[in-house]
Amino acid sequence: MVLYEHLVDSLKTQRQKYADNFGEESITGHTTLVEISLISLYNRLINVLDLDAEAFRANGALVATGDLGKSFIGPHQPITLIFLKTPECRLQEEWLREIIDPLIEAGWKVDYTAGTVQDIIAEAEKNIGFLQNLITSRYISGNRKIFEDLDAALEDLLKGRGEEIEGQLRKEWTAGMELVDRPGAWMEPDLFAFPGGIRSITTIRTVLRLSGFRKIDEAVRDGFLNHREGENLLKAERFLTRVLNVLMSLENRSERVMGFPVQRRVAEQLGYSNRGAFSAAEVFMQELHRYFFETSQTLRLLFEKKAKIPVSYESVELEPGVFLRDGRVEIDDQGVELSPELFVRIFLHAAKNGALVGGKTLDLLRGSRHILETCSGNRRVLDELLELVHSDSPVLPVFRLFHDMGFLGDLIPEWKGILGLMQCDGFHEYPFHEHALRTLQEVKKVLGEAYRSDEPELSSIARRINDPRWLYLAALLHDIGKSAGRDHALRGGEMIPAIARRLGMLPEESDMVQFLVGQHTLIMDSASMRDIGDEEMLAHCSLLVGDTIRLDNLLVLTFADLKATGEKAFRKWHQSPMIFLHERLSQILEKGEPRPGLIAERIEQIKQIVQREVSDLMDESQVVARLEDVGPRYLLSMEPATIARHLRMEWELLHSPEPFVLDVTAQDKTWTVTLLSETAPWLLFKTAGLLTLHSIDISAAQVFVKNNGTAILIFNCSPTKAATRPDWESFRADLKRLMEHRFSLDFRLAKHAALTRPAAVNHRPGDTRVIIDNESSAHYTILEVHTADRTGLLYLITKTLADLDIRIYVAKITTRGSRVADVFYIRDHLDRKLSDSEQIEELRSALLYWLDEAYRQSNEGFRKEAANG
Structure with missing residues (x-):
């Protein structure tokens, strides 16, 4: 007889062969190992305990349930067993431990129940989870007749309480469907509870058994499920089993929610790789959501088919x-x-x-x-x-x-390319197919005047849309180009003509949809990343749009797109002057040029509000003078109350010996930091660097330079994950020392970096884009930097500009999840647009080096240091 210690060692060695391999063949091999081990351990009892072999075999049976019962179980899943016995059998706990303990000591988790057929059925009657496990039960060893008695008793239970059980399952399914409306549930889904997940497959198997089918294959052969449904179900079940085993192999074995860090680890373990602009985790999550989608379809259809029509x-x-x-x-x-x-x-x-x-x-x-x-x-x-x-x-x-x-994917095959596809960036709350459906919902809500009170101007514009059909189709297809990765709007626009021909659209209809899809980011990007006072930008936009009908449709689509993306995205609707941009473009499209008095009217409106706010400091003529001293973008971007606060800060700056005025406004866990000071080439990058030094992340920033030399810097900030609430008094003191040239920022940042490990960023070499545009503005060079967000990013960019003595006049820093789009209106040291080709190339090369190559080297250094302990 094999000694106990040798038995455990042998089982442990055999299990370990499968512990780190999550392929289907490995899990199939592991399932066989478990079955053989159970049979051997069960038979071993006779010799170990010196039992009557014939009596022992006649009075008991070993039954597998759950995943082992389905013949596909990984090494990290619990083995669930039933020890069946006859009423005459005096089953003892020590007998069971002789089977269970070697498995547990070898690394498996084992859950078991022992009792007679009546005991097991009684438990199933009061515990639906136990019942669903029992439905997949499978004979392993012992007296098969006892197992057959259990199966017959289970069949009687299902026949007698079938409607009640199905009703309970319907309620659970309905409750689970509520998850699809919960922010974050799509991006970080619960592997069990999300519609189409493991619980849904368990429910399908239960519904099939209630309908008389013990296996999925039987339901397919009988026509209750079609071949495609049956095949997808089996594939989904095996896929989710593999994912579950990776999850359970991680440190937290109770983990069920697929959080972003977990997604990356699971994708790595399952062998996924990057695909174009999408990370391995995003490729994996698309496949996961596709299985969710197919499984959820099947379950919904099963419930619909079994719904009873009243007599x-x-x-x-x-x-x-x-x-x-x-x-x-x-x-x-x-x-x-x-x-x-x-x-x-x-x-x-x-x-x-x-x-x-x-x-x-x-x-x-x-x-x-x-x-x-x-x-x-x-x-x-x-x-x-x-x-x-x-x-x-x-x-x-x-x-x-x-x-x-x-059916939508059958009608428009391109739809399948975005089905389940998502960006793990913390900005988008839904996969692209779900986002598109929600965008369409928002379009219908706008046209139905659901936002009449909250968005009166938008609602008024929407009333002018007489034929919404092409807006509907554009809302549905606006992200169809996401499957191509970068430049999705442009790519989507290129895809529309082929789709339009297949749908039988007329050329003018196709043109409208192609415009809306290809330019659906135009208003958002122009309002949030461009100077609305720039006439060249306005002329370019109006040329792209062409007429006011397209413009009205585009504005509604922009609102719906932002609203359907998520809370962070929708903030841009109120933070950027999109309605006012629409008004200016309408003037150009209707009359061929912007109405000269439009800005003046806006200033007049602001003046009246601001004057009341600052009447204790300055009269009307002083207010007008202060407002005329700053560019149009500032006036169009700020609320009157904010402008009034800035005027008070400027008044304080002019009447104070201090070199700056600082205001910090708290909102939830974020802060708006406003700094007014005399402009200097180093002001922006040093302030940004000081915020980084104090463990403060910059999520957005705006810079305005007034004609009188006063700079207004506005930062939207939050503490880094490693920090708590910022010490603003300490920051103020360091800022004063910095402006008095008593503070070595580079030294402090280098020391800080040596003690701080950079946060992981979803960024690959070559992922940064630097665009230097000398065509869109007559007076400024426009610099765009698109890259991965990270601590100290604004400092790196603005310091590089300062090194080349390039002046920043307007800056707009926009964060979209893990990505940023930073736009700067700049001039050279002689106050001209950048015209020196050597300087332009030097700027581009320097930015790409600091944002890609130097960052990569820094991360590799930290990784090597960690590997070496």
């Missing part, structure tokens, strides 16, 4: 062969020929009647989806689809059903 119901014929019955649209599959336009019109009928599509009809349509795949050029299908969107309620329940059944 007495009203049936209304909507058109020949199409009926409305008990809140569901159904078709007579024997009396109607299914065409592509009827396929979509079934959903249109549902939308117009406030109904959904019945389960049997959905099942028929799922089996006939090839009809949509081969309807290229059929304009009637597009008309029905757009009418469906128009007729549906703002939350689009029927259109979402059309989408969730996979």
